[in-house]
Amino acid sequence: MSELSYRVSYEKWLHDFANDPELIQDLSAIQDEKEIEDRFYTELSFGTAGMRGVLGYGTNRINRYVVRRATHGLANYILTNDEWTRRGVAIAYDSRHMSAEFAEETALALCAKGVKTYLYESLRPVPMLSFAVRHLHCIAGVVITASHNPPQYNGYKVYWEDGAQLSPEAAEGVTNHIRPLPYAGLATMDKAAAIESGLLTIIGKDVDDAYIDMIKGLSLRPELLAAEGKNLKIVYTPLHGSGNMPVRRMLDELGIKNVTVVKEQEAPDGAFPTVTAPNPEDPAAFKYAIPLAEEVGASVVFGTDPDCDRMGVAVRDSQGVFHTLTGNQIGCLLLNHVLTSRKLTGNLPENAAICKSIVSTEMARAIAESFGAVCYDTLTGFKFIGEKIQQFEDTGAHTFLFGFEESYGFLSGTQVRDKDGVNASLLLCEAACVCMHEGITLYDRLQQLYARYGAYSDRVTSRTLPGKDGLEKIKNIMISLRQTPPTAFGDVKITAVRDYQTGLRTADGKNEEMGLPKSNVLYFELEGGSWLCVRPSGTEPKIKLYVSAKAPDMLKADALAAYLLDQASKALQ
Secondary structure: OOHHHHHHHHHHHHHHOOOOHHHHHHHHOOOOHHHHHHHHOOOOOOEOOEEEEEEOOOOOOEOHHHHHHHHHHHHHHHOOOHHHHHHOEEEEEOOOOOHHHHHHHHHHHHHHOOOOEEEEOOOOOHHHHHHHHHHOOOOEEEEEOOOOOOOOEEEEEEEEOOOOEOOHHHHHHHHHHHOOOOOOOOOOOOHHHHHHHOOEEEEOHHHHHHHHHHHHOOOOOHHHHHHHHHHOOEEEEOOOOOOHHHHHHHHHHOOOOOEEEOHHHOOOOOOOOOOOOOOOOOHHHHOOHHHHHHHHOOOEEEEEOOOOOEEEEEEEOOOOOEEEOOHHHHHHHHHHHHHHHHHHOOOOOOOEEEEEEOOOOOHHHHHHHHOOOEEEEEOOOHHHHHHHHHHHHHHOOOEEEEEEEOOOEEEOOOOOOOOOHHHHHHHHHHHHHHHHHHOOOHHHHHHHHHHHHOEEEEEEEEEEOOHHHHHHHHHHHHHHHHHOOOOEEOOEEEEEEEEOOOOEEEEOOEEEEOOOOOOOOEEEEEHHHOEEEEEEOOOOOEEEEEEEEEEOOHHHHHHHHHHHHHHHHHHOO
């Protein structure tokens, strides 16, 4: 966009929203031309993950006018089909700044278009929204959240009738209805009138109860929980988010009573005052939880992010030392628990299948195949795991048992079609009870898995390149890797290249189709079973680098992972 274009957009907002004193004061106070450019040089993009951005006024920020416009676009898409319109939209939100306001804005904009709307009475996790879409037979759902981003962010995630995030085709359809809309002059309905007319329904306890009952039904060893649950000591932190109520209720009703919550992080708070970012992937998220666990003698620490779709974990080893686990380690522990428990209880189907993202550890495949289960790869984004679940149900070819992503997302049920921190909390505590019953720790269990399947050391790093220049830099890095592809990283040879943008895997000069949707991702298979992957983030101005090193023992695997990370990082400069 030229200087004139972003300036025109800026001046238009000052004109169109002259009756909004807060907006006028905010935009008029900007002194830095670069700040004006950054707010107006583009629009927040709407994709399969919806929109996410920094709070503030402007087309490249998230605010009530951007939310209202996106909602009118979603409504117009829904209105193309009479049945869709009748089924309505469910809406939830987390603890972030402006989440409640944006959720109500969404509901009342939909009502103004004549679309029936179900709005949660207070904050709820993402998986509860996914469940509500299916439970209430809605055509779509919206969650106001920016997941684990820093406090200055918020977002707008859209789900479809299956409870998964929008498919690329549906996202394009919604985008096409958003694009021609103005930011000003779009209607919302009065809340009292919306409720009285029946267009707006406030939801709460009934759907909560149904969700909790569903989660409890995912317990694989209920008799063991009843016997051992009272003896398991755990510390939980909701990181100022929406997980506190459902996680604690579910554990209590299953017999896990000895739960200590981090008081400093218990109350919902969009400022997230105790952390730089409310991210359970970051060991710093446990700076209060681990000392508390030492104090109360807990063996397991876990936390969920603000929208409670991700779960991070720290566990004691046999010497009493706490270790924070990676998403891949948690995923493999939970997967092993699911498959072992099902085999033990005679509930392991012959057509069992698990799913993982392409950037998640190959250790999961080794575990799955040892139980006779099939392991499917999907593109990054839990919606693709949701799609596989639907495919399995439609064809009857497989029974879905577990899915995960290395980014701390896990799922063992089918009535939610996104990662579920409440579901994951159940599996974690159940696996911990099994280990306690055997006289070992979860950390010991992880070492057993390494001894059986080999050591896998998985790393992920990213470069943040904000603004217009940053996006161009990310684009050029990917172009360069494609035009001049490396043949090795250091002295580790590349044996095959998967380009998910072309859909081709190339090895020994031969190409084969991979059969997955197109995506701007490059994946390098390395000798010895290791791999490396480069992927621009779909929701943030970042380029991500994933490394997985396989070796006979963890010392060698860690050393190889560090070496590959160093060599590959140089290629992204």
